[in-house]
Amino acid sequence: MKAPTDYAHLEDQFQARIDAEEKIEPKDWMPDKYRKTLIRQISQHAHSEIVGMLPEGNWITRAPSLRRKVALLAKVQDEAGHGLYLYGAAETLGAERDDLLDELHRGEAKYSSIFNYPTLSWADIGAIGWLVDGAAIMNQVPLCRCSYGPYARAMVRVCKEESFHQRQGYEIMLTLARGTEAQKKMAQDALNRWWWPSLMMFGPNDAESKHTAQSMAWKIKRFTNDELRQRFVDITAPQAEFLGLTIPDEHLKYNEETGHYGFGPIDWDEFWQVVSGEGPCNRQRLKARRRAHEEGQWVRDAALAHAEKRRQRQAAKNDQKVA
Amino acid sequence: MTLAEAKYQYLLRMGDNALILGHRLSEWCGHGPILEQDIAMTNIALDQVGQARSLLQYAAQLEGKGRTEDDLAYKRDVMEYRNVLLVEQPNEDFAYTIVRQFLFDAFNFLLHKSLVHSKDEHLKAIAEKSLKEITYHLRYSSEWMIRLGDGTAESHQKIQAALDDLFIYTGELLTPDAVDQAIFEAGIGPDLAALQPAYQTKIDEILQQATLQKPEVKYMQSGGKDGRMHTEYLGYILAELQFVQRAYPNMEW
Ligand SMILES: [Fe+2]
Ligand SMILES: [Fe+2]
Numbered sequence: 351m352k353a354p355t356d357y358a359h360l361e362d363q364f365q366a367r368i369d370a371e372e373k374i375e376p377k378d379w380m381p382d383k384y385r386k387t388l389i390r391q392i393s394q395h396a397h398s399e400i401v402g403m404l405p406e407g408n409w410i411t412r413a414p415s416l417r418r419k420v421a422l423l424a425k426v427q428d429e430a431g432h433g434l435y436l437y438g439a440a441e442t443l444g445a446e447r448d449d450l451l452d453e454l455h456r457g458e459a460k461y462s463s464i465f466n467y468p469t470l471s472w473a474d475i476g477a478i479g480w481l482v483d484g485a486a487i488m489n490q491v492p493l494c495r496c497s498y499g500p501y502a503r504a505m506v507r508v509c510k511e512e513s514f515h516q517r518q519g520y521e522i523m524l525t526l527a528r529g530t531e532a533q534k535k536m537a538q539d540a541l542n543r544w545w546w547p548s549l550m551m552f553g554p555n556d557a558e559s560k561h562t563a564q565s566m567a568w569k570i571k572r573f574t575n576d577e578l579r580q581r582f583v584d585i586t587a588p589q590a591e592f593l594g595l596t597i598p599d600e601h602l603k604y605n606e607e608t609g610h611y612g613f614g615p616i617d618w619d620e621f622w623q624v625v626s627g628e629g630p631c632n633r634q635r636l637k638a639r640r641r642a643h644e645e646g647q648w649v650r651d652a653a654l655a656h657a658e659k660r661r662q663r664q665a666a667k668n669d670q671k672v673a
Numbered sequence: 674m675t676l677a678e679a680k681y682q683y684l685l686r687m688g689d690n691a692l693i694l695g696h697r698l699s700e701w702c703g704h705g706p707i708l709e710q711d712i713a714m715t716n717i718a719l720d721q722v723g724q725a726r727s728l729l730q731y732a733a734q735l736e737g738k739g740r741t742e743d744d745l746a747y748k749r750d751v752m753e754y755r756n757v758l759l760v761e762q763p764n765e766d767f768a769y770t771i772v773r774q775f776l777f778d779a780f781n782f783l784l785h786k787s788l789v790h791s792k793d794e795h796l797k798a799i800a801e802k803s804l805k806e807i808t809y810h811l812r813y814s815s816e817w818m819i820r821l822g823d824g825t826a827e828s829h830q831k832i833q834a835a836l837d838d839l840f841i842y843t844g845e846l847l848t849p850d851a852v853d854q855a856i857f858e859a860g861i862g863p864d865l866a867a868l869q870p871a872y873q874t875k876i877d878e879i880l881q882q883a884t885l886q887k888p889e890v891k892y893m894q895s896g897g898k899d900g901r902m903h904t905e906y907l908g909y910i911l912a913e914l915q916f917v918q919r920a921y922p923n924m925e926w
């Protein structure tokens with residue numbers, strides 16, 4: 351009966367390292383559940399980056415100026431890069447990118463629900479940068495101090511780019527808000543549609559959130575969903591005011607006593623509907639990802655076959671030299 | 674035709690080529706066969722739209738009517754566009770995309786290698802910056818020509834089919850007309866006809882490594898750069914590209 355005691359001892363040591371704010375590295379011992387939790391979270395994050403390319407990619411060919419086109423292309427490309435580092439971080443935990451992608455394509459893996467909403471006007475590109483990248487930063491800045499080293503380091507790089515995206519999105523909104531009536535209307539409509547889904551990006555209320563306590567103890571998470579959501583509202587409400595746009599929440603009001611903005615109830619039915627795969631664009635998003643993967647199969651096969659041919663030719667050459 | 678008019682036309686042609694090909698490549702963003710290639714194609718699209726901006730800004734300046742890069746990109750209709758027919762061809766699949774890119778890059782590389790010696794300082798400066806990018810584009814598209822040609826039976830068949838379809842659009846790349854001639858005589862750009870042997874050598878070299886057959890072409894398609902003709906695809910490209918500016922005219926974005 352030696353093993354269980356050893357295991358408990360290892361877990362204690364592990365927790366002590368976490369409590370001392372030491373980073374856990376790929377080769378270090380870690381509890382199986384810690385590994386699994388991280389693989390789940392990092393792969394969901396990676397999938398979100400990749401699926402997130404679709405709603406914004408939808409406007410690349412229609413961007414209203416060449417300057418905006420270049421900026422949007424670069425932004426969506428950054429998201430692809432984020433996906434790449436994150437799949438890389440998941441691989442340090444023993445997961446395989448191909449398996450993670452298969453889970454996504456089978457509809458088993460989750461990704462951020464926000465990307466299941468449609469982009470209907472150019473203003474949506476501004477609203478996504480401002481609100482969605484804004485909410486992502488709120489979630490991700492604390493992850494730069496996550497206990498798992500490779501994830502924390504990936505987040506440092508990602509957060510720098512996300513804050514650039516956020517400013518760029520806000521600048522699009524500002525241009526529209528200072529523009530013609532038609533442009534203001536477009537901006538307000540985008541805010542109306544993206545506001546509530548953005549608040550839902552922080553996940554269920556703390557009372558409903560099943561992973562929070564353990565993730566906080568492991569210092570994967572540093573703040574609860576509700577804390578982060580509140581911080582997002584506090585920062586974003588004055589920004590909307592500066593734009594001269596109205597946040598679609600009649601309960602939104604600054605509270606002098608608490609120093610926070612109070613806000614109305616979130617429609618959790620809508621949240622769970624989209625999470626369960628029945629949002630406005632869930633089917634289209636998965637279909638687009640699956641199609642890209644399936645139609646790319648022959649290309650990936652060709653690259654492998656060619657690399658193998660080269661290897662064999664090189665080996666044959668080397669043999670000749672020896673002979 | 675005055676030299677100023679020829680220069681304006683020449684810049685439009687270059688700018689439109691870069692814009693339309695960049696636009697086509699940008700359609701892949703988010704849908705690439707693998708994440709790394711999605712990023713690589715977006716990189717090339719970014720370079721090309723960036724080049725289009727410099728070229729169209731200069732074109733607008735040469736024209737001297739107070740138009741901007743965006744006026745040129747967003748407010749001209751099909752028959753005013755001066756890109757070659759090759760770059761407006763649809764993506765179809767990764768094989769078509771690579772062949773289109775390779776056939777254009779091989780031309781564009783030779784063109785820019787000459788333009789870095791242009792007597793026009795502004796164009797020379799643009800070409801110096803672009804040449805580095807185009808050198809990479811040509812390496813990328815050449816490598817994929819070889820990988821797909823000398824990959825699997827399926828990839829070989831697909832890329833050969835793309836080559837057979839697209840080769841008919843290579844004729845106008847290096848067939849000089851009055852604009853090219855005026856530019857050459859002024860020492861601003863190369864004698865296009867003189868670049869033909871180097872172009873064919875590059876194509877032959879890569880096709881040989883890729884184990885592909887060069888198509889036998891009786892008649893080349895042309896008319897894009899001199900504004901006589903476009904394929905039906907360009908209208909749809911512009912319908913998308915120009916949608917916002919057409920639906921909401923005279924606004925700042
Ligand atoms: Fe991202
Ligand atoms: Fe993100």
Ligand SMILES: [Fe+2]
Pocket residue numbers: 429483511512515
């Ligand atoms: Fe972002």
